Amino acid sequence: EGRFGEINQAGIAYYNELIDALVLKGVQPFVTLCHFDMPQELEDRYGSWGTFPPSRCSGHFGNCTAGDSETEPYIAAHNIILSHAAAVDVYRTKYQKDQKGMIGIVLHCAWFEPFSESEADGLATDRANAFFANWFFDPIVLGRYPEEMSRVLGSTLPEFSSKDMEKLKQGLDFLGINHYTSYYIKDCIYSACEPGLGTTRSEGSFQTIQERDGFPMGKRVSFFSSAPSYIDRTGSTTYLKFLDTIFRTNMAVSFACWICRVIWVGNTFTHKEWRKW
Template identity: 55%
Template sequence: MVIVLFLFISSLTAISHGLDETPSFPNYFLFGTASSSYQYEGAYLSDGKGMSNWDVFTHKPGSIDDGSNGDVAVDQYHRYLEDIDLMKAIKVNSYRFSISWARILPAEGRFGEVNLAGINYYNKLINALLLKGIQPFVTLFHFDIPQELEDRYGAWLSPQSQEDFKFFADICFKYLGDRVKYWVTFNEPNYIVPLAYRIGIFPPCRCSSKFGDCNEGDSEKEPFVAAHNMILSHAAVVDMYRNKYQTEQGGKIGIVLHCDWFEPLSNSTEDKLATERAQSFNIKWILDPILFGKYPKEMEMILGTILPKFSSNDKAKLRRGLDFIGINHYASYYVRDCISTVCESGQGVTRTEGLYQQTSLKNGVPIGELTPCDWLNVYPQGMKKILIYLKDRYNNTPMFITENGYGNLNDPDLTEEEYLNDFKRIEYMSGHLDNLMAAIREGADVRGYFAWSLLDNFEWKFGFSLRFGLHHVDFATLKKTPKSSASWYKHFIEKYTTESIVAEQTIEGKYQA
């Protein structure tokens, strides 16, 4: 098996990247893996942590496909040292993780006590990473929010969320920012908002009856209110970070978007316009206000007075912008117009807010290889295309690929060895990295790549039935075994990296791991 794997890796690398031994990445480039607190940590009520929205949601019968929850997840809260050893073994120099808001502020939001036990956990995690030469890349909000904020004022539907998020961020910067050089305010607001407030399948499960099975909500209005509060929360935190911490701590701050690539189903003007509408109701929905101070014109024309407005004070804070754009890219789709023609059901996913429909098929032919996950296809060219699109639209703001990966649905007929021989994942990563390098050669300022994910983990609605890990996890015992993709990723990093951005160091006193 080792010989077969070595030959496979060697041939795939030669085909994808040629025989040029010159490194294709700058020496400051971050290679890492990504995770989130709810999907990894477990210890859901340990050491003073409060209940998050996902703690509550997953305990309701029928919420998760396989009936599981993240109470234990992969237990990184207790096993972070062994996980860091796995990272070190595959030569990554950065680790993207998120902070559990409910672990830091378990009750009463900005009026409550800081849970120092939670701070201590993240201190230990960060110090242990730095001791191994691994740069922390930290997200403040990755879908989980204290449930008590939801109960008290509706979380992101209220402007109060802006003050609570700013207070939470301030604590994180104060206690952790001396060692964290990369901060992310929000992970995928353009993805979580429709799921939570339009079709209602993520907490707080709000939608109108015609959009989903919800007890309350307004699918036509609430998604744009929630996103507006997230955008203003981002602006408030960036403004505070720049004024209070950035000069002394020397870090950078950005936001992460879910970035699908869209192509017109035909060469018609209508489908081309629909494709741009698709980006307006996805990436541009969040980035245009942050970088241009206003929503995209397509949203303003279609939504009218439904779309919230920015005050002059809001616009002043939005001018602080961001230092980088994080890109979670997995799949690409064709887009057809639904304004000049009627889009029939069953032909794709209709996005009525933008009056377009997205599909993986064109005349019955998929845009790329389809996978058992209906939302994931293999179209590596989409990586280069989305990077060039963002480069051109946003003045080549520095970018990081903050998530990219391939998922396998659980198959009871597969043995553990068959799970470990994950050549489809290797092909997926190789193709996407090849296109990332091509985008860099065309001038895109891309500064890092984070594979999703180091470990098989709790994959939201899928629970433990969907595996994205470079390491196989036996969820009964939490035994972790490297897959073939882990070896491939290590080989790739060794081949195309000249030196690590973070030297191994000894940390003494309060920074001791």
């Protein structure tokens, strides 16, 4: 009930009933640790946490004109990574042995492919992947920022201390993936690009395109982590078919691989926070 208020028992009761109903149907609940509150009573029930939701401040979701957009996004992201590592460290050392739960992070993960076979578009695609999901995945899974980001940003990119590195080694138990779409990538260093997301130097100097020759892109690829993957949100542009249970099942099966454990499917009502309706 607000930052300094009492615990909202009515809210706790609602989620308790929701959890009971899910468990009764054989569904294992997962909760996001900070979206953006931390209800302790719910954690004690089942012990599976995603430390963060997919977070991004941009023109689509809010006014970010104040401050220094050349540097501050990297400071904010650095602190998100460190807070994830700190939360994992606390959970690993104090609670996981008794709770036998899991902890991971949820990220918005678009996929990128070169628009052409040119070397420039190929390098731009590497930068796009680096400045998007790998910005967070690489430090958490590999213990360092992507090389493409380091080359572009230099000293602008914050550094991890040796103490930070020790906590990052705690890793995660699963990768939470919100995958909505994929893009073709065009280079913006040696080619002229229309202004937009990704086109500035501090964002990686690339342009996103959804179609080539009239066809959208997006294919299954391998990933670098052995941690189980949880596809938290996904969907289909074929709206009417997607309401059909068989279509939803076939779509989920088509994505399944040995490393993919869970697929969650969003709907209209789960995304009201994204925009005004």
